Amino acid sequence: PGVLSKEITELTYQKYFSGEVPRNAAWSMLAELESGMQPTFYYADWYNESNKIAVGLSAVNFRRQYSEFKSCLSSLLPYSFEDIAFTVLTYESGGTELTRYAKSQIARVQEYLAYDKNVDLVLIDAYTDSYGGRSANQNVSEQRADSVKELFVASGIRQSRIHTMGHGERRHVASNQTIDERS
Structure with missing residues (x-):
């Protein structure tokens, strides 16, 4: 009482709106x-x-x-499922060792999976660039996928929730002509 009203926001809704406020x-x-x-x-x-x-x-x-x-x-995590759902991990050149940034990203995914038991399936797809032999690249990608799976299993995520796939040098997202494109 005694305090003048003020407009704090303007909302626009259509018929049959959900009622959600921005x-x-x-x-x-x-x-x-x-x-x-x-x-x-x-x-x-x-x-x-x-x-x-x-x-x-x-x-x-x-x-x-x-x-x-x-x-x-x-007490909630500072990120949501959408933030971790399509996490891209990068590796040190030519190997199966994750970069430091990728390790921090995978820690977020592990933490989220530990809290949310409703995530039934974790898909891990691993790739390589097109340098090196096709067979060797396929093996490296499979090792990469398996090493990520091992990290999840070691953190308590059930193995049955995890599916891995090594794609080798197939499905490039860039031309592989420069270092940046290969990474």
């Missing part, structure tokens, strides 16, 4: 609720535009629940 708008509303304000949506009824609708979010008993929510958020 991230930045949601955080703005949460901040307002935390300070005791009551964010309110105003819109015209889709079936009768002369009817104006107002839906207010109450700040009553909000702080305790929001505190629990923030505590829960702080």
